[in-house]
Amino acid sequence: MGCGTSIAIENQTRPSETAMKAAILIQRWYRRYVAHLEMRRRYTWNIFQSIEYAGEQDQLQLSSFFSFMLDNVTQMNGNGPDLISHLLDSVVDPLTEEVRQLKYEQIVVSESYSGPRLSFPLSVTDTNALLSAFKEEQTLHGKYVLQLLYETKKFLKQMPNVIYLSTSYAKEITICGDLHGSLDDLLLIFYKNGLPSAENPYIFNGDFVDRGKKSTEIIIILFAFLLLYPDHMHLNRGNHEDHIMNLRYGFTKEVMQKYKTHGREILQLLQDVFSLLPLATVIDNKVLIVHGGISDKTDLDFLSTVERHKVKSALRLPKRSTDHLNVRSCSRSSSRHSRRSRMDSPCSSGRSSRASRRRKKHSTKQGSCSSSSSSSSSSSSVCSPRVSSRNTPRRPPPSPSLPSPTDVLQVPFLDSFVSLEPPEPPREELEWQQVVDILWSDPKNQNGCSLNSFRGGGCYFGPDVTQALLQKHDLCLLIRSHECKQEGYELCHNGQVITIFSASNYYEEGSNRGAYIKLGPELVPRFFQYQVSRSTRKLTLHQRVRVAEGSALRALKEKLYAQRSELMAAFQQYDIDNTGRISTSEWAQVVESVLRLDLPWRTLRPRLARLSADGNVEYGSCFEDISPGEPIPPVTPNLAETLYRYRTDLEIIFNIIDKDHSGQISIEEFRQTWKLFTSHLGVAVNDQTIDDMARSIDFNKDGSIDFNEFLEAFRVVHKLDVKEQQQG
């Protein structure tokens, strides 16, 4: 059995027997075809996840850059105070509540505006109007957005941190996970499951915004229903309901683009609204719903007393005393340079080694080899200041360990300057920890509770931690979101934890389903899955896999490109005779060690690099498909590569500097930022080069730079895509 058998059509054989053989053959062939597709689907998924988790490194990088900037502020030529205030300034609201309300009422909406006009208190007419308008791609006028946010803020102020619900008033409660700006998914859920109402209560478990392009529409709808049905609509805060996250992951940009006049004020209000969102929901005193997860320190009673509105952003920590800062800054600057060393030097892993990763990844993935990925880098991270406090209350981290970056960020609006007291960490810090744990933690399979150093905040919590918490509060189930799952949901910890994720096609068309849960009085969850599709005709499995795979591979190739010089140097170490070829084994080894992505490189090789006639890998071929976009400012290839790698970080910094969100910054600001950034990275760039670059980018010679244009130059083009497009 197993060898190809020929189907000789013999006259003596009954047709049905040959037919049966033919059928088996086709079935065998088809099942193999499907398995092959499934493998591709699966490794596509692995690629997306790996890149996502690698992208979290970028956030650490960025935050350490912020602290670096603070440390070095005195060295900046006279521009210090301005830049810092750019960074940290939270505009203090001079207006009182009443004045605000009046101000919004007085905003004039022109006759030509054809979108919905809301009237408060809201009615079903308003929510219906909003839904229709958004389906037609209309934008709600800034006035109504402001009014809506203002009313939402007022409403949320009276809510507790933890909301207790009961199923006895309704048939079933529907629980949805991350939406991430995907309006299509929200509308699909409403279509399948009905709109929120007294008979149809909903809980949305955070992460409404960022990444998708319709975050504004989503929060408008969610807040409108919140005001309309305050007892039947509930929103939990997610880690993306955070204005600093929004700077990085797209929501801020979206708001500024859609609301040129009122955008800044909308963003201001949103800061407050987000920090006022409740942190947890409990159903029937049995089911706990939070966005991220829990830690071994989570305590619902303490959580109820936290002043949640003070935690505006997980990246902004309670202040620490100054001596701590000085100690850390010394160790950090020395460690900075050691991080930029050769790719195979083990980076100090003081913090990361304590985190036991449940995913197979090198725990020494710090600094030097990370690269900034753009579109597919979706997940988020924050900087944890808590290293020292969690394990050894007040000792500074061993140097030259990985810096604890944002210990240094000082928050102007927290007016008390907390000095480090023995032995209890200050209350603000404890509160901050509680909140961040709830918003950022992920479950893991092994027992214990370890720092989630790759996210930078929160913990990995094991089944024992879940068990302990559920027992402590007499609960039976934890429902959380925060992580994308291929089927839209996943159970773990012996069924005690459910992850629910509602943004389908999160990575790419076809990458995953979305799901929601319905929970009735018997508290047995029922799952409903769906997947938004671009075309009305259902894509075949093959088409879905191909699209998702294409996207994953493009992202992967960009990663290769971003590390091109390091890779080539390493390849050449194996290729002494300079043949341009090395064995598959060697190729896989190099790629894995430079990129530090734990992926099945041998399985992927056919999609990434060519084989020569002798069966070896032509290692140069993995870069052939990518070329830089144009035009490029006059920089060396190395610098171009660096710029490409860090362009996401640069974008964020520019956005912060660009306070009025005009897209323009002054040449001087550009120079300063760039100088700082390159010295932070340890890249040798002389002043002249920077000046030349700045001047060349200042296209209209008016002393300001359109940084979006600048960053556009460092996109890459995938040549194969272009060819496909040209062929039509």
Place this chain on the structure above:
Amino acid sequence: MADKYSADTIITETQKRISNAFDVFDHESNKTVDVREIGTIIRSLGCFPSEADLHDIIAELEEEEPTGFVRYEKFLPTMTKILLERKFRPITEDLLLQAFEVLDQQKKGHLEPEELTKYLTQEGEPFTQEEMDEMLSAAVDPDKNVILYKDFFH
């Protein structure tokens, strides 16, 4: 001596291929996979076993007390043997074309969806409804509503 090295290399490379494929499905990173994924893994490594073949292989791979998982230590030797012995060889395009032609009893040059469905869901190792639906969605020409099987082959 050269043969020995290349034999070793072949084995090592084969095992690394197997390891890669296995890892793709090893969700918890603990060197186990769900037994239901074994078929997919074996097939993705280039083999064309029948369902009956798979059944036998899985019986070999399962624990004394089935846990629903297959461990890598067991999978590796079994799979290495399968690959090195070239079991479950691929079905060539010629063969596949012949198979379709056999089912096309009236020699129409195409198959009706109902015809194919009848064969594949009733004969041999029958397809599930889902498998059949998926195949039809990929195979049926939307305009003519038939399966132009000759078009699958170049």
